[in-house]
Amino acid sequence: GESVGLHLPTLSVQEGDNSIINCAYSNSASDYFIWYKQESGKGPQFIIDIRSNMDKRQGQRVTVLLNKTVKHLSLQIAATQPGDSAVYFCAENTGGYNKLIFGAGTRLAVHP
Amino acid sequence: DTGVSQDPRHKITKRGQNVTFRCDPISEHNRLYWYRQTLGQGPEFLTYFQNEAQLEKSRLLSDRFSAERPKGSFSTLEIQRTEQGDSAMYLCASSLTSGGGGEQFFGPGTRLTVL
Numbered sequence: 001g002e003s004v005g006l007h008l009p010t011l012s013v014q015e016g017d018n019s020i021i022n023c024a025y026s027n028s029a030s031d032y033f034i035w036y037k038q039e040s041g042k043g044p045q046f047i048i049d050i051r052s053n054m055d056k057r058q059g060q061r062v063t064v065l066l067n068k069t070v071k072h073l074s075l076q077i078a079a080t081q082p083g084d085s086a087v088y089f090c091a092e093n094t095g096g097y098n099k100l101i102f103g104a105g106t107r108l109a110v111h112p
Numbered sequence: 113d114t115g116v117s118q119d120p121r122h123k124i125t126k127r128g129q130n131v132t133f134r135c136d137p138i139s140e141h142n143r144l145y146w147y148r149q150t151l152g153q154g155p156e157f158l159t160y161f162q163n164e165a166q167l168e169k170s171r172l173l174s175d176r177f178s179a180e181r182p183k184g185s186f187s188t189l190e191i192q193r194t195e196q197g198d199s200a201m202y203l204c205a206s207s208l209t210s211g212g213g214g215e216q217f218f219g220p221g222t223r224l225t226v227l
Contacts, residue, residue, distance in 0.1 A: 008152060034215070043116070043203050043218030044155065089154045099145075099168065100216060102154030 008087060010107040019077040019110075023090030023103045028071060032093035034100070035064060035075045039086045047075070047088075077108075085110045114138060116219035118204050124225045125194055132190045133222045137206030144187050145216060146179055147203040148172065155203050161187060194226045 013019050025033065031052040036044035050057045050064045050073075057064050063076040073090050087107050091100040117136045125131050137144050142163050147155035158177070159169045163184040173179075176194075181187040191198055201223050205216040 036218075041220070043205075043220050046215050046217070049215065091154070099157050099160060100147075100155075101157070104152075105154050 008105050008107045012109045013080050015110055015112050017080055019080045021075045021088050021106045023073040025071050025092045027094050030092035030094050033073050034091045036089045037086045080110050082110045116206055116217050118219040118222050122223045126227050128193055130192045132188055133202055135187045135204030141206035141208045143207045145205040146189050149201040196226045199226045
């Protein structure tokens with residue numbers, strides 16, 4: 001299948017551990033942030049989003065934290081599973097029509 | 113399957129040839145986006161449609177590239193006189209909500225290889 005992110009930084013975790021993926025964004029005026037998951041041969045899949053008036057949002061097994069002071073975003077995945085193995089991208093919205101600017105991505109490798 | 117679809121999934125062409133890709137967004141999504149993704153990078157914004165109107169084009173979209181969305185439904189992206197540097201994954205996304213916060217749903221992409 002298609003290989004995404006051949007030379008991306010890799011986070012290796014054991015199945016069942018918690019994972020934390022970090023992202024630095026560029027535009028202090030961005031007001032909406034999204035985490036996407038991308039598996040080989042597939043398009044990015046929405047995981048969770050957060051608006052700039054929040055600093056934390058929780059979903060099912062995932063939490064996104066936003067620190068606007070240092071322009072930092074993180075994705076926490078609880079009880080990481082082999083199916084979580086993928087490349088993860090953060091994206092910021094810099095325009096009212098949802099134009100997205102993507103970060104470089106992090107590969108998550110989950111080992112049994 | 114009611115998600116975003118793209119056709120073809122893979123395209124191999126010789127340098128100098130023209131290629132056209134198609135995107136079918138989620139039904140009733142009024143916004144459609146094209147992105148390009150190269151290996152090891154995140155998707156890069158190319159252009160955006162609201163209904164049939166093309167509202168923004170990235171500087172990445174040279175004059176060899178043209179996109180249309182004639183009836184506000186499906187969209188096509190054409191690349192004329194392809195170059196090896198055009199080799200990439202071309203992703204289409206659609207969304208419904210206006211303003212910040214509209215989730216973009218991505219298609220599986222078209223992988224272009226220019227020989």
